[in-house]
Amino acid sequence: MTRFGVFGRVRSIFLATFLTFSFQGAYCELGVSPAGPSLVNTKAGSNVTLAVRFSGALDPAVTWFKGNLPVVTWTVGSSAAPDISHREVLRIESDGSLTFVNVPLNYTGIYTIEITKSGMGKAATSFTLGVFETIENLEVSMQPSFVKEGTEQFTLRYKMSQGVVEQQMWFFNGREIETSLHFSIKQSSLVVFSPNRNDTGQYTALLTNPFSRVRAHFNVTVRYGPDEPVVKALPAQPFYVSGDSLSLRCQAEGFPQPIAEWVFGGETLSQSTDGVLNRTNIQTSQGGIYTCRMFNEETEEKRQKNITLSVYEMPSSSPKCSVHSVNGNVDLLYGCQWQGGTPKATLSFPDLSSGSGVGNFSLVLQPASADLNGKTVICMAVHPVQSKQCNITARSPRELLPAVRTTVDSEGKIVVAILCVSEASPEAVVSWSEGSKDVTNSTSYQISNDTTQLNIRHYNVSNFLLQNYTCICRNPLGSQRREIQLQGPLISHSSVFPNEDGTIITLTWEVPPRSVVTGFDIQLKGPDLNQNRIGIQNRSTSNKYRTIQQKPGSARSTDIFIIDPSKTRFFRVVPRALMTVGEPSESHRRGPAQGLSGPAIAGIAAGIPCSLLFLLLVGALIYLCVYCNKNQSRQTRYPVSRAVEKTITTQSDLTPHNLLTGELKSPPDYNRLHQTPSERSVALPTFVPPPPVRVATTV
Known part of the structure; x- marks a missing residue:
């Protein structure tokens, strides 16, 4: 690469950088922001800084506000002193941050920093400062101090000796309480509306801040009751029998436990918290309504409930x-x-x-x-x-059995009472008649109140014997009729019974049921009973009957004492109706025999000719038998074995042994004495001798 190329490249980069900074300077904005958290919590008395950082300017003017009130003013980097309202607490840092020294509690609040720069406008940011103390000595109290179910509300409040509460929470029996229609959480309090028994329990206040977390408990008891009492009897039965034992129990919900009071017949029987009333050997007078009254001493509420106790008693005997x-x-x-x-x-x-x-x-x-x-x-x-x-x-009247009883009244009149009773259900009403006339009450006739007895009064017994009386018994189901013919004084039967040595005898007799008798004469014939002590009895006197006792008409027996068994005596009973004397009874002999009587001698005299005639007839019969036997012997006979047969005909002695010549009789038949008069008056059965017995002897 040539030198010119390198230079051009460097120039391009420089130009770009320059243009970039140039444009930025033209469009830069002023800015401020927290260098840390915007929410700052601190303990009271400590040092704390609200740190900030700037942008857009190197030396802006800074103003800090607490709320709307400026507390610090200063230009960053200026040598001039800042304008500070509370120099003992507030201090501004070189970067514009605000420092609090030994910050008090009342410096809690919102702090805002505002920065300005000439030609650049304003910028601001806010901090929240919380100054707290540790919560100490937290307590909870209640208003009012007494809570009863059904009142309007009660309030739980907390207090503490120091501390700042950032958050309060309330709990009931460990569960957090939320604001509702029943609960309301207010500043430092909890309000419970319309409290009830279910609000009884432990309430807890939980207070927190960044530097402490404290709980306080309070037990609330809501008084209530008594509720509707529940009463019952144990053992549970629809009724109780006189003499039973039981317990009455009364219970009702309430706090504190209500006191039960049992009331019966306006009288308080017992008071107790368990509500138990014991009853032993209860009687019918203790049956009725029992009232259980429940009373809560603290709520002053009262309730009561009744229970009816039925105590029964069996009727006496049977229906x-x-x-x-x-x-x-x-x-x-x-x-x-x-x-x-x-x-x-x-x-x-x-x-x-x-x-x-x-x-x-x-x-x-x-x-x-x-x-x-x-x-x-x-x-x-x-x-x-x-x-x-x-x-x-119910039965109609049955056959009538009239009875007759005779007495003598104070005037000496014979009173004959005829009792006419018939077995009937309902009882029969009796009407009386004499012949064809109805009998009504009069001087001679008197009918008993129940109509079953007719009393007839008269001096002479013959007046009773001439009339026929009729009684008619009737009820709604039928009637019976019976005629009564009265008889004079009679003896239907008599007997005599000696003791073992014969010195005392008992004489008994019976009277027909319709006989009118007012008394009896007991008569003796023979030596006097006391002859051995007074000398020899006159013979003419001893051969006549004389009265030795007199018995009333109701008597049917008598005892005769001091009898010498070696002497012969005769006894009899004579019935009487006042002065009218009836036929005497048969004579009863006591003592040894006196030889043959006249009838016995006559019987013997008549028996001798009869015996001779009987012997002649027997002889003729024997002769006839021998004659017939001889005629048969003349016929042809075949040889057969012969035997001599001898037949003896005998007849048992039919003559009774009259060893007891004194007419001693067997002991009395006591069953006979209990029979009805009509039955006792029947004649004794006669003795029938057994038939002859033939005895045959073969030789």
Whole structure:
């Protein structure tokens, strides 16, 4: 390359460079920017610099502003002193940067640097300076100090002894709180609107700045309740039986725990926080409405709840059924009652009607149907504790068995009481008649209140014997009729029973059921009972019956003492109706025999001719048998073995052994004594001898 070429090339490069700088100078702009971060945080009392760099000019005029207020003015590179408003804190560097010495807290703010150059305009940039202190002694408090559910709001505030908060955060039970309708985060506080029980817990305030991070906790308790109480009885049953034991429990949500108060019948029974009321051996009087009152001492709120306790008691004994005649003895009234108990039992007759009653139920059937005669009707008695039943059978009157009883009144009149009772359900009403006339109450006749007895009064027993009395028993299902003909004083049967040694005898007798008897004479024939002590008895007296005892008309036996068994005596009973004497009973002999009686001798005399005639007949019969045997022996006979047969005909002794000549009898039949009078008056069965026995002997 030639020398000229090299020079031309260098010249071209120089020219280009010159032109470039020339154009740049013509179009250059003034500029300033942070030499570091525009956000500067520092601790109070430390030194910090807001560093800048320039472009477009070498010595611009610099002005620093805090907000809109200039704090430093100076021209870079000038020898003149800068204009500084707070020289003890502020200092400008040679490059225009602003330095803070021992910066106080109140110098926190936005700082702006503005540079100017004549003919080049202005340039500016801003810094944010944060001056902080370490946060110390952070505390949280609440307003108001008492929070109740349903109030308007409560506020949590924090305070500290020193420090600058760059950011505050609130937490509830570890979860960050965000502003909402329920929570509002304000400067240094947290507001909780319409607090409820769910707002009870730990609240935390978290405060931070670039140089510290501090937490403070506060426990909030929201008082509430009591809520609606829950009451129950344990064991849970629809009802309880008298004598049972149980517990009443009342619980309700609340803080602090509400106090439960049990009230029954206007009386406070117990107060406790557990709300338990124990009842042992409970009675029906303790059944009813129990009220549980809940009270919160701090919220001063009250609630109450009732529980009804049903205590039942079984009715006493068992239900009773009955049937009566009503409406003139035409209709039937069925009744059923089961008294007592709590509550009353429900009664009904399912077979008769669908109706029911409580405690006492009656049902009238009009008119009484014949189908009810003998029909058993059941009453259903239903009680919550137990159900039972009873039954009743309505029957028409059955066959009548009239009874007659005789007494003597204070005026000396004979009183004959005729009792006419028939088995019937309902009880039969009795009407009386004498012959064809109805009997009504009068001087001679008196009918009992229940109409079953007719009393007849008269001095003379013969007046009773001339009349026929009729009783008619009737109820709604039928009637029975019976005529009664009275009899005079009679003895239907009598017996005598000695003791072991024969010194005491018991004389018993019976009277026909319709006989009118006011008394009895006990008579003796033979030696007096006390003859051994008073001497020899007159024979004429001992052969006649004489009265030794008198018994009233109700008597049916007597004991006779101090009898000498070695002497023969006769006893009998004579019935009386006042002065009227009836036929005596048979005579009963006690003691040894007195030889053959007249009838016995007559029997023997009549038996001798009969015996002779019987012997003649037997002889004739034997002769006839021998004669017939001889005629048969003349016929041709074949040889056969002969045997002698001998037949003996005997007859058992039919004559009774009269060893007990004193007419001793067997012990009494006590079953016979309990029979009805009509049955005891039947004659004893006669003795029938056994038939003759033939005995044959073969030789």
